[in-house]
Amino acid sequence: MSKYKIALLDGDGIGPEIMTEAVKVLRLVEQRNDVSFELIHTPFGASAYFECGDPFPEQTKKVCDEADAILKGPIGLNHEDSKKIPVDMQPERGALLPLRRRYNTYANFRPVYLPQGLAHFSPLKKEIIGDGIDIMIIRELVGGLYFGNKETGVNADGIRYVKETLEYDEVQIRRIAKVAFETAMKRKKVLHNIHKSNVLKSSVLWNEIIEETAKDYPEVKVIHILVDAAATYLCLNPGQFDVMVMENMFGDILSDQGGGILGSLGLMPSACLGDTKAYYEPSHGSAPDIAGKNIANPYSMIGSVAMMLEMSFGMDTEAKNVWHAMQSVFAQGYSTPDLSKPGAGVKMIDTQSFGDLVVAELGKLPVG
Ligand code: IPM
Numbered sequence: 001m002s003k004y005k006i007a008l009l010d011g012d013g014i015g016p017e018i019m020t021e022a023v024k025v026l027r028l029v030e031q032r033n034d035v036s037f038e039l040i041h042t043p044f045g046a047s048a049y050f051e052c053g054d055p056f057p058e059q060t061k062k063v064c065d066e067a068d069a070i071l072k073g074p075i076g077l078n079h080e081d082s083k084k085i086p087v088d089m090q091p092e093r094g095a096l097l098p099l100r101r102r103y104n105t106y107a108n109f110r111p112v113y114l115p116q117g118l119a120h121f122s123p124l125k126k127e128i129i130g131d132g133i134d135i136m137i138i139r140e141l142v143g144g145l146y147f148g149n150k151e152t153g154v155n156a157d158g159i160r161y162v163k164e165t166l167e168y169d170e171v172q173i174r175r176i177a178k179v180a181f182e183t184a185m186k187r188k189k190v191l192h193n194i195h196k197s198n199v200l201k202s203s204v205l206w207n208e209i210i211e212e213t214a215k216d217y218p219e220v221k222v223i224h225i226l227v228d229a230a231a232t233y234l235c236l237n238p239g240q241f242d243v244m245v246m247e248n249m250f251g252d253i254l255s256d257q258g259g260g261i262l263g264s265l266g267l268m269p270s271a272c273l274g275d276t277k278a279y280y281e282p283s284h285g286s287a288p289d290i291a292g293k294n295i296a297n298p299y300s301m302i303g304s305v306a307m308m309l310e311m312s313f314g315m316d317t318e319a320k321n322v323w324h325a326m327q328s329v330f331a332q333g334y335s336t337p338d339l340s341k342p343g344a345g346v347k348m349i350d351t352q353s354f355g356d357l358v359v360a361e362l363g364k365l366p367v368g
């Protein structure tokens with residue numbers, strides 16, 4: 001029997017509620033397969049700051065260091081509550097970026113997926129969606145502006161200023177390029193490279209490395225698109241995209257747009273891979289306004305479990321089963337409140353019921 005230790009970072013806001021549903025799925029996967037999961041909850045984010053004075057406490061680092069994989073809920077507070085925490089201890093800067101840095105999780109996979117049968121969730125017209133949306137956004141996750149040096153101050157004229165650095169080297173670009181080409185090889189062999197080389201020198205180097213890497217993958221067709229144009233095409237013709245690769249900030253923005261064209265960020269799970277450690281998280285925030293109300297959509301959290309099963313534990317079939325179970329819940333006419341307005345034909349369900357229905361569907365599928 002395979003045994004895996006999983007660190008569970010519940011996070012803030014809706015984090016604990018959607019984590020509970022993810023754990024239900026993990027427990028069923030354990031029953032159905034020759035595998036056992038040791039699940040260790042450990043504090044992370046604003047809640048950890050208020051509990052122990054540190055958004056990424058030492059005990060959490062230890063649990064994560066020793067874990068085979070990390071499952072992380074969303075973190076963060078609303079604008080006003082954030083001010084109760086010193087700027088550098090706020091959970092994004094004080095916990096999430098340090099987590100990414102600690103494990104060098106440079107490759108962020110963000111699937112933007114909506115089968116044709118669920119096209120009604122999308123704000124896009126049916127004729128634009130066509131056969132459905134199926135894009136893999138690959139975002140570089142530990143470089144660029146988010147990790148560069150930052151400086152704030154007052155200049156000689158008494159004017160306040162800020163300086164942030166966007167830095168990449170060829171090693172950082174090549175490793176993510178390789179991930180993108182490998183992914184394209186497993187899919188449709190088309191790679192959209194997203195850049196802004198008409199303005200940014202960082203994109204000029206980025207594109208050079210993409211072209212160099214392309215020589216090792218002659219079967220992959222590379223299409224270069226400026227990031228601003230890509231934003232438009234994602235709305236007008238998402239079907240042209242299969243795998244998209246981009247630097248950190250572009251990926252942050254376009255992946256949220258990905259959630260937009262699906263109908264909700266609640267449909268956006270993700271995987272963050274380094275060479276020796278991986279963690280999995282929803283792409284969205286902690287939605288403090290709806291926390292504790294049992295109305296959040298746990299799809300992104302359960303989808304992150306599916307990605308963990310596949311990418312960390314090699315359980316490809318069971319991962320597909322989890323996706324399938326979630327899709328079939330929606331296909332039966334159920335919806336979570338983020339995806340539909342109440343009305344005729346909509347069977348609105350809460351967080352817990354979604355988890356229960358997914359578990360019931362998964363239980364019906366052959367283990368494979
Ligand atoms: C994401 C989030 C984070 C990011 C925030 C919470 C720091 O928006 O994972 O997309 O910007 O990377």
Ligand code: MG
Pocket residue numbers: 252253256283
């Ligand atoms: Mg984001």
